[in-house]
Amino acid sequence: MLRKLLLGTLVLLSLSACKKEKEDAHVEKQVVIEKPKEVKEFGFNLNNFFVLRDTIKQGDSFGEILAKNRIDYSLVYQIAEQTKDSFDIRKLQAGKPYTILCSKDSLQIPQCFIYQPNKIDYVVVNFADSIHAYSKKKPVKVVEREATGTITSSLSEAILEKGMDYQVSHELADIYAWTIDFFRLQAGDRFKVIYEERYIDDTIYAGMGKIKAAYFEHMDESFYSFRFKTDTIHDRSDYYDEEANSLRRFFLKAPINYSRISSRFTKRRFHPVQKRWKAHLGTDYAAPRGTPIWATANGIVTKSSYTGGNGKYVKIRHNSVYETQYLHMSRRAVKVGEYVKQGDIIGYVGSTGLATGPHVCYRFWKNGRQVDPFSQDLPSAEPIKPEIKERYLEFVQPVKTRLDNIIFEEEKEEYIAELN
Structure with missing residues (x-):
């Protein structure tokens, strides 16, 4: 009897195991087909x-x-x-x-x-x-970044050392074009900057956006700059200091990103081509051939031509008082009658006309007379209009606080050393 009972139990277990194997086999055969992910x-x-x-x-x-x-x-x-x-x-x-x-x-x-x-x-x-x-x-995500830097040799080197976009150095140089001479930066000068970085799909870097605010210490002076939209209808923005004064002057200091001034304005200079003493009523900026030449202020192009002495040149009238001229271009980029803005490219450095090497001769007129631009007390750009000044100061206050709270690396190191 006991033997029959054991045999029956074994048969039941065997049948149950077979059933489970069939069920498992059935489950294994149920392949789930996923739709390919949309790209x-x-x-x-x-x-x-x-x-x-x-x-x-x-x-x-x-x-x-x-x-x-x-x-x-x-x-x-x-x-x-x-x-x-x-x-x-x-x-x-x-x-x-x-x-x-x-x-x-x-x-x-x-x-x-x-x-x-x-x-x-x-x-x-x-x-x-x-x-x-x-x-x-493409959809772009804008991320704000805070950064600091200290000058050891040049602004661009300080920018790259901190892993910032190289374009940040150009933007800072443009913002402070009239308040800081970037050819006379000193070791120890330092800066803080809040600027935008743009990303595609959150990961692909698409270049820097705008500088929102900056702080620069140069020769023991502090220079703030804040980007502010002054005209919402035409979407115009500019940079102003903490007291709503414009950082831009009426004229840029130089028409190019130059390596050196090869000859200054003088009433008596030995001409390298004509081999005689004569007045040089301009400032020569030496730069590689093809370097872009900028309009130093807004104005109307009155001449875009060629002469044997000037080579290819452009002349701009800025208002009833001031005119500028740019000589020896390799190529002109504007035509007579065009309206140009400060910083627009109007041509490229060359050596056409009476020139021994690539440079731009920058000439400056005041009331119809050629003068040395470095000796002029040039007017400032217009400050913020009184009716929006209060709004500007309210806008700037939290941004300035944020700038002031950004700590320089050397100050962090000093603080950590004190704690230890």
């Missing part, structure tokens, strides 16, 4: 296309790129004609990336061309159903 870029789901990526090569043209991807030249012509108001196909730059979206089948026919002139902007030329083009921007 979105430029407003398209890239999973729906065969994607080709490349960069514009030297000598590439829009037509050649599409032709080598099996687009007939007749269609290329139609695309160029129907999108010319939205996209100039002649402005493709070597080294810039492009993407072609093709049909996801055996033919892989191109349906869309996407050009990226920079990390943020892109142009879509769509010719899948109807031909059209449009420009868009």
